[in-house]
Amino acid sequence: MRATRSGGPGGQHVNTSSTKIELRWQPAMSVALSDIQRARVLTALASKLDTEGWLRLTASEYRSQLQNKEAAEARLVGLLKGALVIPKVRRATKPTYTSKVKRLESKSQRSDVKQQRKRITRDE
Numbered sequence: 001m002r003a004t005r006s007g008g009p010g011g012q013h014v015n016t017s018s019t020k021i022e023l024r025w026q027p028a029m030s031v032a033l034s035d036i037q038r039a040r041v042l043t044a045l046a047s048k049l050d051t052e053g054w055l056r057l058t059a060s061e062y063r064s065q066l067q068n069k070e071a072a073e074a075r076l077v078g079l080l081k082g083a084l085v086i087p088k089v090r091r092a093t094k095p096t097y098t099s100k101v102k103r104l105e106s107k108s109q110r111s112d113v114k115q116q117r118k119r120i121t122r123d124e
Contacts, residue, residue, distance in 0.1 A: 001022070005019075006020030006068075021058065026052075027049075027055060028042060044082070055076075057072050057079075
């Protein structure tokens with residue numbers, strides 16, 4: 001974790017204090033993850049990793065270094081939670097007879113509505 005100067009609101013104070021937080025984490029070398037978790041995180045966050053395998057998050061939305069640190073850590077936790085979720089396997093099912101009938105009835109009802117909108121022309 002590194003603190004640097006950030007731009008944005010704050011007046012003269014922002015030019016002298018390092019409130020922007022840059023958080024860097026390398027999931028490939030982390031001992032906090034098991035091998036399975038590490039593989040899942042590396043594939044899920046592959047687009048967010050640089051060429052050396054570092055995940056880099058910055059937080060500068062607050063004027064306080066502590067608040068930016070907490071925001072960066074919360075963002076890292078959110079990314080990890082999302083990456084570690086095992087998606088449910090979807091099993092393909094066939095539509096039921098009733099659902100087919102309902103779909104066809106709604107199609108014919110919609111067709112009837114459109115037929116009633118047409119102008120009636122007289123052939124004389």
